């Protein structure tokens with residue numbers, strides 16, 4: 001994998017399970033990846049594959065009835081490595097890191113914005129908590145942040161309550177709040193799904209700017225391969241709690257090795273691939289997470305499954321950066337393993 005000095009967060013063999021009615025859902029079943037400084041890692045996959053739980057695990061925002069079962073999440077901070085998996089969910093260390101070092105934005109901005117306080121008040125509170133700026137400086141910084149996020153008349157808008165903002169503006173305000181303490185890592189969970197295409201493009205442009213100008217490491221969760229093509233440096237494809245394929249965006253989009261990645265790519269139009277694309281839905285549906293098949297989780301939906309797929313495929317490196325979990329990837333895609 002990458003040299004740790006380029007890595008903001010490294011996740012290794014992470015397992016997060018849910019327990020309900022004495023049954024266990026292995027929601028994250030042993031995943032490893034790096035969020036690199038100044039790069040965007042896109043986590044992609046269908047609904048229920050574990051994208052949000054991965055984000056919640058890193059942020060220690062897991063719901064009740066779930067817990068980190070195994071593995072490591074190491075935050076490579078300026079002051080040394082911090083094992084996030086070992087911190088108390090709501091302990092002082094985790095609360096300090098959350099927001100000031102690692103920030104998160106959500107699909108619904110109202111998850112992060114409080115309707116009873118002005119947007120400016122909330123940004124200033126975050127600044128007061130995480131920095132030692134005085135009141136006047138915090139106010140100026142809040143206005144600057146809103147301006148940087150493309151909100152017009154920020155001197156006036158800073159005093160407005162969230163309900164006075166449009167959907168796109170709320171999303172920007174949430175990013176402004178997330179960025180208020182110059183976090184080293186931004187975790188974005190489908191931040192533009194509810195927005196129209198123009199606003200979506202503007203938000204992505206903002207995120208790209210953060211990456212370029214502030215060196216922020218971004219983990220962007222999406223189910224949209226078009227977004228991946230546009231924004232990702234690296235891609236991890238998830239299916240039923242595993243990363244079934246990962247690599248640079250070129251490796252994964254140009255040379256997909258896993259039948260699931262290929263099916264995902266065939267199921268959506270991809271930017272830059274022209275108008276006459278053959279769009280095909282992925283057949284079947286994901287298995288019951290509480291009653292999983294043995295072996296490859298995708299086998300029942302895969303056109304290429306054989307008896308061998310009844311055993312869990314090992315992870316194979318095709319290149320130092322491109323890896324896949326499929327018994328048949330070589331014969332299917334003409335890839336040669338290292």
Ligand SMILES: Nc1ncnc2c1ncn2[C@@H]1O[C@H](COP(=O)(O)OP(=O)(O)OP(=O)(O)O)[C@@H](O)[C@H]1O
Pocket residue numbers: 018025027045046047048049050051052053054063223289
């Ligand atoms: N609060 C919860 N209680 C019980 N199970 C949950 C909870 N949240 C997630 N899960 C389970 O964890 C697994 C992973 O879900 P997760 O929300 O991470 O998927 P996702 O890829 O983010 O999907 P989506 O795109 O729909 O948000 C699923 O099997 C889901 O049912």
